[in-house]
Amino acid sequence: xxQFVINLIFVGASFALYIGIAIWARAGSTSDFYAASRGVNPxxxxxxxxxxxxxxxxxxxxxxxxxxxxxxxxxFLMGWTGxxxxxxxxxxxxxxxxxxxxxxDFIGDRFYSRTARIxxxxxxxxxxITYVIGQMTGAGVAFSRFLxxxxxxxxxxxxxxxxxxxxxxxMKGITYTQLAQYCVLIVAxxxxxxxxxxxxxxxxxxxxxxxxxxTDSGLPLLQKLDEVLVELGFHDYTGLHAPQTTxxxxxxTLSLMIGTAGLPHVxxxxxxxxxxxxxxxxxxxxxxxxxLLYTVAPAVGAMARLNIITxxxxxxxxxxxxxxxxxxxxxxxWERTGLLAFEDKAGDGVIRYYNDANPPPMAIEGxxxxxxxxxxxxxxxxxxxxxxxxxxxxxxxxxxxxxxxAALSTAAGLLLAISSAVSHDxxxxxxxxxxxxxxxxxxxxxxxxxxxxxxxxxxxxxxxxAAQVVALAFGLAASSLFPAxxxxxxxxxxxxxxxITGMIVGLGSTVIYIFLYLGVFFIPGTNVLQNTPDxxxxxxxxxxFGAVGAILNFAAAYIVLSMTKPAPQEIQDxxxxxxxxxxxxxxxxx
Amino acid sequence: MSEKKxxxxxxxxxxxxxxxxxxxxAFVSFGMGIVFRPLIAFIPIGGTDLGFWFAxxxxxxxxxxxxxxxxxxMNRLDREFGVDEE
Numbered sequence: 001x002x003q004f005v006i007n008l009i010f011v012g013a014s015f016a017l018y019i020g021i022a023i024w025a026r027a028g029s030t031s032d033f034y035a036a037s038r039g040v041n042p043x044x045x046x047x048x049x050x051x052x053x054x055x056x057x058x059x060x061x062x063x064x065x066x067x068x069x070x071x072x073x074x075x076f077l078m079g080w081t082g083x084x085x086x087x088x089x090x091x092x093x094x095x096x097x098x099x100x101x102x103x104x105d106f107i108g109d110r111f112y113s114r115t116a117r118i119x120x121x122x123x124x125x126x127x128x129i130t131y132v133i134g135q136m137t138g139a140g141v142a143f144s145r146f147l148x149x150x151x152x153x154x155x156x157x158x159x160x161x162x163x164x165x166x167x168x169x170x171m172k173g174i175t176y177t178q179l180a181q182y183c184v185l186i187v188a189x190x191x192x193x194x195x196x197x198x199x200x201x202x203x204x205x206x207x208x209x210x211x212x213x214x215t216d217s218g219l220p221l222l223q224k225l226d227e228v229l230v231e232l233g234f235h236d237y238t239g240l241h242a243p244q245t246t247x248x249x250x251x252x253t254l255s256l257m258i259g260t261a262g263l264p265h266v267x268x269x270x271x272x273x274x275x276x277x278x279x280x281x282x283x284x285x286x287x288x289x290x291x292l293l294y295t296v297a298p299a300v301g302a303m304a305r306l307n308i309i310t311x312x313x314x315x316x317x318x319x320x321x322x323x324x325x326x327x328x329x330x331x332x333x334w335e336r337t338g339l340l341a342f343e344d345k346a347g348d349g350v351i352r353y354y355n356d357a358n359p360p361p362m363a364i365e366g367x368x369x370x371x372x373x374x375x376x377x378x379x380x381x382x383x384x385x386x387x388x389x390x391x392x393x394x395x396x397x398x399x400x401x402x403x404x405x406a407a408l409s410t411a412a413g414l415l416l417a418i419s420s421a422v423s424h425d426x427x428x429x430x431x432x433x434x435x436x437x438x439x440x441x442x443x444x445x446x447x448x449x450x451x452x453x454x455x456x457x458x459x460x461x462x463x464x465x466a467a468q469v470v471a472l473a474f475g476l477a478a479s480s481l482f483p484a485x486x487x488x489x490x491x492x493x494x495x496x497x498x499x500i501t502g503m504i505v506g507l508g509s510t511v512i513y514i515f516l517y518l519g520v521f522f523i524p525g526t527n528v529l530q531n532t533p534d535x536x537x538x539x540x541x542x543x544x545f546g547a548v549g550a551i552l553n554f555a556a557a558y559i560v561l562s563m564t565k566p567a568p569q570e571i572q573d574x575x576x577x578x579x580x581x582x583x584x585x586x587x588x589x590x
Numbered sequence: 591m592s593e594k595k596x597x598x599x600x601x602x603x604x605x606x607x608x609x610x611x612x613x614x615x616a617f618v619s620f621g622m623g624i625v626f627r628p629l630i631a632f633i634p635i636g637g638t639d640l641g642f643w644f645a646x647x648x649x650x651x652x653x654x655x656x657x658x659x660x661x662x663x664m665n666r667l668d669r670e671f672g673v674d675e676e
Contacts (some may be wrong), residue, residue, distance in 0.1 A: 074642075077649075077650065082619055082649065084662070088660060088661070208649075220636050220637025226637075238637075238638040245625060277665055280664060284654065287657060294650060310635055579597075579600075
C-alpha cells in the first residue's frame, strides 16, 4: 500500500477516535467545562497531563535538540521533569484543595484583589498565546509533511478537530482525548526507538542501550559517538562545551523547572482530580508518563546521530565515505522534504560530512572542499527513524498520528487555559459577575472558539518571534505566576500589595532582560545589547533569566510586605484551611 | 486549642519533608548532574561518567521516586493528624 494512504488511515483513525470522545464527553456545566467535574482518575490525569505537557516540539525536535549539542542540553531533560517535583510538593495539592477553576482565580481570591487577578490574567494570556502559536504551526507542519497537503489546509483541519472536542467537551472532552493522544504518541515514539536500540546495541530498552556497547565497533556507544564526532572535527558528545557554562546550565535548568511548575495549562490539570491526595499522586504519574518519552529521547538522539554518521562513513571516519549513488533510500526520501540536503562541493561523487569550521587533519590533507551534508535538520533524528530502522510503513503512519497527537493535545490544554481565564476571570469574576451558570458556560464556549480562531490565524501567520516563544513563556511563568502562587500558600501574611509588586517586578525584569538582548518583541535590530556571553550581565543568558526574575519577585514581595500591613485575618484563616487536605470534596464550585 | 496545635505540627512536619525532598531534588540535578560532575568523573558508566548519567537519566528517575515517596509520606501524615479526606 502507498505510504500516503497508510498515513491517511492512521491519522484519520486517530481523529475519528478524538471526535468520538468529543461526542461522548459533552460538558453540561461550568464545572464539567473547566475541571471535568473533578472526577478524573489520578492515573488518567497523569497521562492527560503528560500529553498536555509534551508538545509537537517534544515529540519531533527534542531528540535532535539534545543530540546536536550533547551533554550541554541535558538542561532540557532535567528542567522539564524537575518542575513536576515542584508541582507535586509545592503547588498542586493546595491549589486542588482551594477548589477553584483557574490560576488567576486562586491569585485573585488569595490576594483579595482584582488588580492581582488581572495581572495574573495578563501574564497567563501572554504566555499561553505565545505558546499555542508554536503548537498550531507544529500541527500544520506535521500535516503538510505526512499528508502532502499545504500548511494552511493542515492547520485548518487540525483547528477543526480541536474545535470539535474542546468547544463541546471543555476540560472533560480534552482530558479523555489527551489520554487517547498520550497512548498514540508514546507508542509511536517507542516502537522505532526500540528497534534502533536493538540494531545498534542489541538491547531492546533504549534507556539501557544508550549506556551499552555499540555492536558494530565493540566500544561503548557513547565512547564511539565521542570518537567519530571528534574525528570529524565536531566537539565530543559527553563533554561540556562553550558557549554553555556550568553556571548557565544550573540557571537555565532552574528556570525551566520553575517555569514548568508555573505554566497555567499544566496547573489546571490538577483541578480535575477528586482529592488532594490524588493531586500529589497524579503529579507522580504524570512524571512517569513523561519520563517514558524523556528518557528515550536522549537515547534516540545519540543513536540516530551515530547511525547517520556510520551510514555516511561505512568503513570508519578515516576511510572514504559512501558515494551519492549508493546512499540509502531514506536519505533520498528526506531530501525531497528539504530536511536533508547534499551538495557535492568537491565534485568527487562522495558525501563528505564534517565540521568545516574546525576541519580535522584528514580534511586539510585531503583538500576537502567543505561539508557536503549542507542541511541536516534536527527533526530528522525522529522522523526518519522508522525508515532508518527499516520498519514497515505502518510505523511511519503511527509517527504521523503521534506527531499530530502531541501538537493537538498541548494546543487544547493551552486553549482551555486561555478561554477559562477570559470567561471565568475576566467576565464572571470581574466585569460581568451577574451572569448565570448557563451564560458563563456559553461564554466559555464562545471564548474557546475565539481562542481557536486566533491561534489558527497566528499559526498561519506566525509573528517573527515564534521561535523565541519558549524562552518567553517559561521566563514569564517562572518569574510571575510561580512565586505568587507559592507565597500564597507558604506565606500566610503575604498581602495584596506585596504579591502584585512581586509579579510586576518579576514579569517586568524578565521581559526587559529578554528584550534587551533579543530585541523589543524580538524584532531584529531593536536589541540594545549584543546577545553574546561577554555582554550578559553577570554572565546570565537571557534564556536563563526566569529564575532570576523569580528571585526578584520574591524579594520585592517581601520588601513591600515588611512595609505594609499583613493579609487580613480571614485570608490567613483561608490559607490555613488550604494547607490541610480535609474538606476538599466539599470545596466550593462557585 | 489542641486542634490548632495539631495543625501547626502537621504543617511543620510537612515543611520538614518538603525541605529534605528539595535538598535531594537539587543534589541529583544541579549537584550530581552539573556542578559536581567533574568530582565524580572517575566513576565510569557505559562509555562515560556518572555525572552524565545523572544529567540524562538519574535525576529524572530520582524525581519520580521523590514524588511517590512524598505522596506516601503525606498520606500517612494526613491520617496521623486526622486531616485526611474521609
